[in-house]
Amino acid sequence: MSNIEYNFDSIIDRKNTNCLKYDALNQFFGEDNLQPFWVADTDFETPNFIIDKIKERLEHPALGYTFKPDNFFQTITDWQKRQHQWEIENSWISTTPGVVSGIASSILAFTEKQDKIIINTPVYYPFYATIEGLERTILRNPLKLQDNRYQIDIEHFEQLAQEGAKMFVLCNPHNPGGTVWSKKELQAIGDICVRHNIIIVSDEIHSDLILGERKHTPIASISKKISDKTITLMAPSKTFNIAGLATSFVICSNRKIRTTLDRTIYAVHIHGGNLLGNIACEAAYEYGEEWVGKLIDYLASNCELAIQFLKQELPELKIMKPDATYLLWIDFNAYGDEKEMEKRLKEIAKVALNKGSSFGEEGKGYFRFNFGCPREVMIEGLNKIVSAFKN
Incomplete structure (x- = not known):
C-alpha cells in the first residue's frame, strides 16, 4: 500500500475518548490531572493503512x-x-x-x-x-x-x-x-x-x-x-x-x-x-513492515534519550536498558521506599507510572515508564520527574 505515513511526533488528544490511559486516571490514581506514562499502549496514531481499510469497510451499512x-x-x-x-x-x-x-x-x-x-x-x-x-x-x-x-x-x-x-x-x-x-x-x-x-x-x-x-x-x-x-x-x-x-x-x-x-x-x-x-x-x-521499522527507530531514539537524561539528572536511579518494548524499568529505591516515591511522582511530578510491586514483590521500589509517545511529550514527563526528585 502506498502513502504510508510516519509522523511519530504528531501529538493527538486522547482525552474524552474512553481511553483507559487518560480517562481512567481518577479511577486508578485518585486524580485526573496527571500526565500518563502507565498503560502499555502508545500515543502514536494508528497507521493510516489500517485506518483506511477500516474506513473502507465502514462504507458498507451492515x-x-x-x-x-x-x-x-x-x-x-x-x-x-x-x-x-x-x-x-x-x-x-x-x-x-x-x-x-x-x-x-x-x-x-x-x-x-x-x-x-x-x-x-x-x-x-x-x-x-x-x-x-x-x-x-x-x-x-x-x-x-x-x-x-x-x-x-x-x-x-x-x-x-x-x-x-x-x-x-x-x-x-x-x-x-x-x-x-x-x-x-x-x-x-x-x-x-x-x-x-x-x-x-x-x-x-x-x-x-x-x-x-x-x-x-x-x-x-x-x-x-x-x-x-x-x-x-x-x-x-x-x-x-x-x-x-x-x-x-x-x-x-x-x-x-x-x-x-x-x-x-x-x-x-x-x-x-x-x-x-x-x-x-x-x-x-x-x-506494516516498513512502518514498524520506522517505529522501532523512533522508539530506540526515545529510549536512549530518556536513559541518558535520567542518568545525568538523577544519577542515583538505576535504569534497565530494554532490548525490546517501549517500557523503561527504573529502580527508585535509592530515593526512598516505594510508597514515598509513588506519592512524590503523583503529587509533585504529576505523572502516572506503574509501581513495581504490582509486578511482584521483586519489583518493589521500581516504576515502569512508557516512552512510546511523541518525543516532546516524553521530555515533558521526564522533566517533571527530575524536578520532583532533584532536590
Missing part, C-alpha cells in the same frame, strides 16, 4: 456476524516468517480477544484448581490475577539481575519443575524489564519443561518491538520437542496501537493440544473476534 478469511491467517504466517524466521502453518492458528484471555483459556484447558504454574518474577501483573483468579497456585522463579539485565535462574526453575508444576507462563520479551531472552536460556527452560511434561504458554506480544541487536526467538521455534509443548500468544495490538480492537491469536503446532485448547476457546465463545479487529490485523501484517 456490521453483522463475521468470520476470518484465509488471508487473515496467511498474513500472520507470512509475518512470522519475515520478522522471526519462524515457519508456521495456517492450521496452527486460533484466535482470542487478547493474550491474557489466551492465557486464561490455556489454564482452564490444561490444569485443575490448585495446580502449580511457574512464572518468572517480576512479571506482567495480569499473570498473577489470572492464575490466582482461576484458583491455581503460583510458583515464583525470581529473575536474577546481572550486568543490569535480567537472567533466568535455570537451577531454581528446574527445582520448581520437580515440584509438580503443570504449566509455565513465559513473558518473551519480558515485561516490565524489556529483556529479550537468549536462545540458550529459552532452550534450557524449554528442555526442562519437556522433561517434566510441563505445558509452556508464551506471551510474545512485544516480539515485533526489538530495539537493539538482539533477536527475538519464539520459544516454539527452537525444537520440535519444545514446540510440541508450547502455546504461543501474539497480537498486533502493541505494535500498531490497536489494542482497543481486541484481536489476538494463538499458535500451536501440536494438534492434540490445539484441539483441546480450541474446545475451551469455543466453549466460552471467544473465538469469533470482531469485524474491524480482523480487518486491522490483516492490514497490519500485510502492509
Whole structure:
C-alpha cells in the first residue's frame, strides 16, 4: 500500500475518548490531572493503512456476524516468517480477544484448581490475577539481575519443575524489564519443561518491538520437542496501537493440544473476534513492515534519550536498558521506599507510572515508564520527574 505515513511526533488528544490511559486516571490514581506514562499502549496514531481499510469497510451499512478469511491467517504466517524466521502453518492458528484471555483459556484447558504454574518474577501483573483468579497456585522463579539485565535462574526453575508444576507462563520479551531472552536460556527452560511434561504458554506480544541487536526467538521455534509443548500468544495490538480492537491469536503446532485448547476457546465463545479487529490485523501484517521499522527507530531514539537524561539528572536511579518494548524499568529505591516515591511522582511530578510491586514483590521500589509517545511529550514527563526528585 502506498502513502504510508510516519509522523511519530504528531501529538493527538486522547482525552474524552474512553481511553483507559487518560480517562481512567481518577479511577486508578485518585486524580485526573496527571500526565500518563502507565498503560502499555502508545500515543502514536494508528497507521493510516489500517485506518483506511477500516474506513473502507465502514462504507458498507451492515456490521453483522463475521468470520476470518484465509488471508487473515496467511498474513500472520507470512509475518512470522519475515520478522522471526519462524515457519508456521495456517492450521496452527486460533484466535482470542487478547493474550491474557489466551492465557486464561490455556489454564482452564490444561490444569485443575490448585495446580502449580511457574512464572518468572517480576512479571506482567495480569499473570498473577489470572492464575490466582482461576484458583491455581503460583510458583515464583525470581529473575536474577546481572550486568543490569535480567537472567533466568535455570537451577531454581528446574527445582520448581520437580515440584509438580503443570504449566509455565513465559513473558518473551519480558515485561516490565524489556529483556529479550537468549536462545540458550529459552532452550534450557524449554528442555526442562519437556522433561517434566510441563505445558509452556508464551506471551510474545512485544516480539515485533526489538530495539537493539538482539533477536527475538519464539520459544516454539527452537525444537520440535519444545514446540510440541508450547502455546504461543501474539497480537498486533502493541505494535500498531490497536489494542482497543481486541484481536489476538494463538499458535500451536501440536494438534492434540490445539484441539483441546480450541474446545475451551469455543466453549466460552471467544473465538469469533470482531469485524474491524480482523480487518486491522490483516492490514497490519500485510502492509506494516516498513512502518514498524520506522517505529522501532523512533522508539530506540526515545529510549536512549530518556536513559541518558535520567542518568545525568538523577544519577542515583538505576535504569534497565530494554532490548525490546517501549517500557523503561527504573529502580527508585535509592530515593526512598516505594510508597514515598509513588506519592512524590503523583503529587509533585504529576505523572502516572506503574509501581513495581504490582509486578511482584521483586519489583518493589521500581516504576515502569512508557516512552512510546511523541518525543516532546516524553521530555515533558521526564522533566517533571527530575524536578520532583532533584532536590
